[in-house]
Amino acid sequence: MYKLTRRRFGGVLGASAMGVAAGSLAAPAVLAAAKSRLVVIGGGPAGATTARYVAKGSKDVSVTLIEPKHHFTTCFFSNLYLGGFRTLESITHGYSTLAAEYGINVVHDVAVDVDRAGKMVKLARGGDVAYDRLVVTPGIAMRYDSIEGYSAEASTVMPHAWQAGTQTAALKQQLEAMEDGGTFVICPPPNPFRCPPGPYERICMVAHYLKSNKPKSKIIVLDAKDKFSKQALFQEAWVQHYEGMIEWLPKEVTGGVKAVKAESMEIVTDGETIKASVANVIPAQKAGVIAERAGLTAESGWCPIDPSSMRSKKDESTFVIGDASIAAAMPKSGFSANSQAKVAANAILADLTGSKKFPAKYRNTCWSLVATNDGVKVGADYTGGDEKIDVTSKFISKTGESADLRAQTAEEANGWYAGITKDIFG
Amino acid sequence: MRVLNSQSLALPAFTVLKLIAFVGCVLFAVSTTMVRADTQSKKITAILAKADSAYGEYLSGQCVTCHHSKGKADGIPAIVGLPDVYIVQTILEYKHAREERTNPTMVNIAKNLSDEEIGSLAKFFSAQEAE
Ligand SMILES: Cc1cc2nc3c(=O)[nH]c(=O)nc-3n(C[C@H](O)[C@H](O)[C@H](O)COP(=O)(O)OP(=O)(O)OC[C@H]3O[C@@H](n4cnc5c(N)ncnc54)[C@H](O)[C@@H]3O)c2cc1C
Numbered sequence: 001m002y003k004l005t006r007r008r009f010g011g012v013l014g015a016s017a018m019g020v021a022a023g024s025l026a027a028p029a030v031l032a033a034a035k036s037r038l039v040v041i042g043g044g045p046a047g048a049t050t051a052r053y054v055a056k057g058s059k060d061v062s063v064t065l066i067e068p069k070h071h072f073t074t075c076f077f078s079n080l081y082l083g084g085f086r087t088l089e090s091i092t093h094g095y096s097t098l099a100a101e102y103g104i105n106v107v108h109d110v111a112v113d114v115d116r117a118g119k120m121v122k123l124a125r126g127g128d129v130a131y132d133r134l135v136v137t138p139g140i141a142m143r144y145d146s147i148e149g150y151s152a153e154a155s156t157v158m159p160h161a162w163q164a165g166t167q168t169a170a171l172k173q174q175l176e177a178m179e180d181g182g183t184f185v186i187c188p189p190p191n192p193f194r195c196p197p198g199p200y201e202r203i204c205m206v207a208h209y210l211k212s213n214k215p216k217s218k219i220i221v222l223d224a225k226d227k228f229s230k231q232a233l234f235q236e237a238w239v240q241h242y243e244g245m246i247e248w249l250p251k252e253v254t255g256g257v258k259a260v261k262a263e264s265m266e267i268v269t270d271g272e273t274i275k276a277s278v279a280n281v282i283p284a285q286k287a288g289v290i291a292e293r294a295g296l297t298a299e300s301g302w303c304p305i306d307p308s309s310m311r312s313k314k315d316e317s318t319f320v321i322g323d324a325s326i327a328a329a330m331p332k333s334g335f336s337a338n339s340q341a342k343v344a345a346n347a348i349l350a351d352l353t354g355s356k357k358f359p360a361k362y363r364n365t366c367w368s369l370v371a372t373n374d375g376v377k378v379g380a381d382y383t384g385g386d387e388k389i390d391v392t393s394k395f396i397s398k399t400g401e402s403a404d405l406r407a408q409t410a411e412e413a414n415g416w417y418a419g420i421t422k423d424i425f426g
Numbered sequence: 427m428r429v430l431n432s433q434s435l436a437l438p439a440f441t442v443l444k445l446i447a448f449v450g451c452v453l454f455a456v457s458t459t460m461v462r463a464d465t466q467s468k469k470i471t472a473i474l475a476k477a478d479s480a481y482g483e484y485l486s487g488q489c490v491t492c493h494h495s496k497g498k499a500d501g502i503p504a505i506v507g508l509p510d511v512y513i514v515q516t517i518l519e520y521k522h523a524r525e526e527r528t529n530p531t532m533v534n535i536a537k538n539l540s541d542e543e544i545g546s547l548a549k550f551f552s553a554q555e556a557e
Contacts, residue, residue, distance in 0.1 A: 339491060342487035342488065358480075361485070377530075377531065380534070381538045392538050395531065411501035412501050412502055412531075415492060416491070418500040419490060419493055422496065
């Protein structure tokens, strides 16, 4: 790994606190001297929640949150935007409350490197930020090279819409521009990936939009897998609400997507070339690039963590939370990221202020809207095991549930969205 | 003065007996309910006595992902500012999936909570205010 030397860092921010950085954090006596510093890279559910809980937990820690975007559009509920149930504005949030009410120093910039020995983060626009504890929560990066012909450039024509914002808006525009009778092709990625039920909820939401607006259209699913999350529930919905519209082709049938041709809107599998009106190509994924740059990733491209705290297994001053981490049984979800953030915040406060560290308890629930007033969910409680995060107990919606129960589950998802976004952004 | 014959006496005597039996049953039912309610309230008091405020605050983080921290109820009930006794009772009902308390999310959560955790959460949320 390429590492910056201390010398290459100029204009150190918070230089007055450098004495503390030089001292060992294991000695709490040193900490009393000045405010200790937490730096968080990435203002998504994982990073923003951690920043907020640490700031809320102690006045003695200064918290800096580095995030290039001024507004964060959540991936969760972005499928509902595609289905016409939500506006993009209603799923977009700012950082002003975190700055004004919690005193978090929000820096809109990109972290381009980490000097772990010198405990310093280098910013794209220049300037470095010193830390005592670092949180790395960059979410995912696309493995464009997992599909021949796919690239960042090709994704403007064949959007993945797996990072919300312009990509999601592009996919929506393409759907709106599509002729009635067109073919929507979606390529769900191989495991592990962000939001296991996400592609299948998207199929429902696109089907809902097409059924109401372009009923002669078809949806072809070229899956990189042979099975998927909440499969029985989604397949029940596809028959019940969108009969004849959706064709799901597992990998064992097609061999998976081999290549895409953005110029001709073609998708190539083992035996066939399919022409799409709209192509939603979701490639394989890995942890956001800064994680790799900082030397926090394993060979898999994801970051190993200590299950009792989300502390990086590669660096004890650093925590990796959310999609970028290897959280074993926990799916890569906004709910998981937010849950893990609170376990990590407790451990960070214990490190920096000597407050009590409690046992790691994590939770997740993923709701999916499959049609108007028809919601399903899956969830579990987890603990930090010796080796990995383990499931304590779990639950899932059942096929054939009453319409009332499904409507109530769909309602719950709205409540969850209001709750989690308040918990992330204040 | 009217003289009651044995036959006419028999009926009221029987009625009185029935009445006594009935009152006895009612008293028994009331007292067992009271005993049960009393055991229940003793249990709740014991659970609340185990509350640890720092632990409650920590654990509450896993609740406010869904239950809005300032009491907005958009499809998930508000829990801030509820009486602690009520919160304990409700979590216990979920733990045993009683009556209306069958929501699988809450049943799954409640079954993993110890008495100390239930008490700590109840104390924490009852002290919070809605906006
Ligand atoms: C279609 C779809 C539907 C979904 N639905 C749900 C759902 O219903 N429920 C659910 O719980 N989850 C859902 N998810 C998953 C959820 O969106 C993610 O799991 C969640 O966003 C992960 O949070 P994170 O903080 O780890 O990463 P992110 O949300 O990706 O946040 C990372 C942030 O870091 C910033 N960043 C990256 N690199 C740098 C750098 N070098 N310097 C500074 N900042 C940087 C990025 O700009 C970004 O803002 C869905 C996802 C998709 C795609």
